[in-house]
Amino acid sequence: MPLWLELLAAAGAGAAHAWSFGNTSLWWVQLLAIALLAWRVQQAGSAWRAAGIGWVFGTVWLVGGTWWLFISMHRYGGLPAWLAAAAVLLLSAFLSLYLAGAMALHARLAARTRLWLAPLFAALWLLAELARGLVFTGFPWAASGYAHVDGPLAPLAPWVGVYGIGFVAAWLGAALGKLLNTGGRPCGWAPLLSALALCVAASAVSEGFTTPTRNLTVTLLQGNVPQDEKFDAARLPAVLDWYADQLQAATGDLVITPETAIPLLPQQLPPGYWDALERQVAQGQTAVLLGLPLGDLDTGYTNSVLGLARGRQPHYRYDKHHLVPFGEVIPTGFRWFVDLMRMPLGDFDRGPLNAPSFEVRGERVAPNICYEDLFGEELAARFADPARAPTVFANMSNIGWFGDTVAPYQHLQISRMRTLEFQLPMLRATNTGATAVIDHTGRVTQQLPTFTRGVLTGPVQGRAGLTPFARWASAAGLWPLLALAAGVLLAAWVWRRRDA
Known part of the structure; x- marks a missing residue:
């Protein structure tokens, strides 16, 4: 030929x-x-x-x-x-x-x-x-x-x-x-x-590698904020108000926002916004996993998740470990390339690999941010101690960077593979999609339409136990x-x- x-x-x-x-x-x-x-x-x-x-x-x-x-x-x-x-x-x-x-x-x-x-x-x-x-x-x-x-x-x-x-x-x-x-x-x-x-x-x-634990009622938020409006000073107050309203209206055990749903540092928020949010959680029964950046110029910045719950101080914190090159961390020698792009907060610090889970009614909810669920071997590190191993995964993403394309559906497919590897459910709260509940068999049980603003509320059943993949990948x-x-x-x- x-x-x-x-x-x-x-x-x-x-x-x-x-x-x-x-x-x-x-x-x-x-x-x-x-x-x-x-x-x-x-x-x-x-x-x-x-x-x-x-x-x-x-x-x-x-x-x-x-x-x-x-x-x-x-x-x-x-x-x-x-x-x-x-x-x-x-x-x-x-x-x-x-x-x-x-x-x-x-x-x-x-x-x-x-x-x-x-x-x-x-x-x-x-x-x-x-x-x-x-x-x-x-x-x-x-x-x-x-x-x-x-x-x-x-x-x-x-x-x-x-x-x-x-x-x-x-x-x-x-x-x-x-x-x-x-x-x-x-x-x-x-x-x-x-x-x-x-x-x-x-x-x-x-x-049968994992067994059922408890049922949680969860609320997943999908703000559908266009990426070119995410940091627009004129539109930002409406976005902050929408998330505040949904967090206040949420019932059940846990409400989860997308990655950087609040795109500002807590100290940059309008006066009273953060205090009102903390007061609301302290007086209610619903725990919150909230995506936002944390840090300052002196200590560095992180792409993070804060877990807020009644009677829990200090707040739970998860910092993203696997950062996106060019988007969140600048590879050596490529500063010139990043400088050509207008992307805010383009250089973050890295969080720990084996992060603790956020406990909600006895369930251990393990956050991961953006494409971190692409690295199953890194998620497996959290199963090194079976007594502290996650019972539910929560992916918090913003795929708005990639427009109305196949990317959200591909990411959903990736999350489904993680549920098959670990036989655990995955909760996906995303900005533009695909926001969904995936059970431990990889089946999507509930899903919001992509590129729409919406709220998804439904049950998820935790799972305890380790698959063979979780055992050997956590060890080696x-x-x-x-x-x-x-x-x-x-x-x-x-x-x-x-x-x-």
Whole structure:
């Protein structure tokens, strides 16, 4: 096949792979996309050609999954359109170098490793995804495992997490690719059948890792404040009044606001606003998780959540740990880039990794802010002590930076994966969506329409207990998956040397 046609096919497969992220019924499209990639890499004939195929596939995949970053940089950050588009493309192209290297190594090792072809491809795919998720603070958005929230691989989540699901999906895709290469001969079926057997076994034993605790009645607020109005002095009083009114009207056990629902420091609020809010909580029965920035010029600023409850002093505080590069923390050497954008409060301090939970009627509610729920291995750190482990997750986000795009639906998909990994419910209070209640099985039980102002009130049932993923990830992070990939690579190399 001519190189230009090879790269065009890789681009099409990468686009199909991106399409499956945010469309959970299309998990099978992702498997076919990976199968096409594996098929062409197996036929590449050289490491450089395989690297080019992998790089084009990965670049189109990431551009298709994160194109909405353009909106935050251009519409709200003030970058020229060409520069914002170039930034998205360059970011995707850079992060795809991991996959390019993985495919090059596959071409080198696969020549005499036919028996290990599918697991070798899966191990290299896993290493590429782990590198993208960990290096330079990590950006694992659109990781392959998220396509399977509603698919047959979902029961693997409490065992191996999203990266483990991606490993199995890559195994299946490579096995399908081998079937294409072998013309459907019996030798091509073994890797496919072995991966399917693993999925069936996991499905049979994935229930019951956590048990129900108490029911809470929760209220989730969705202010739907356009990002370009969030700090507008003329519009801010109406936003503050709306949140004050909703906090006062809320009943039940807990009310949760979005990230930076109050975009000002407490000392910057109108006179009497903060005192009235504290007095209201002290006199009522409803606890509050409130998103706002904290700090000052001398001590630094944090993107934070305050927990207010009757009779509780001092207030509970959670400071965001995993900060967004360029939006909340400025990487070394990139001050010039951030200075081109008009984004307030662009340099925050980092909170602790293993933060305590906010107790509400005996339930331990664990906040996470914005895309922190993208890092399941970091959430797992809170399960190191089972007696203090969360029973409910609460994600507080502002995806208003990315406009009316697929980003809120993708983020909902990510949150659903976390509920499957830990078998805990997730409460999502967001500025523009998707505000929702997700149960411990990944099912959305209630949801507000996106890009509307609204209030969602309903029940959530806490869960106690630890899944296998929570146990090993809290103890060792993602090292077990790295060890798995390294073990497969070592076995394939030994096999190759034996047959040399």
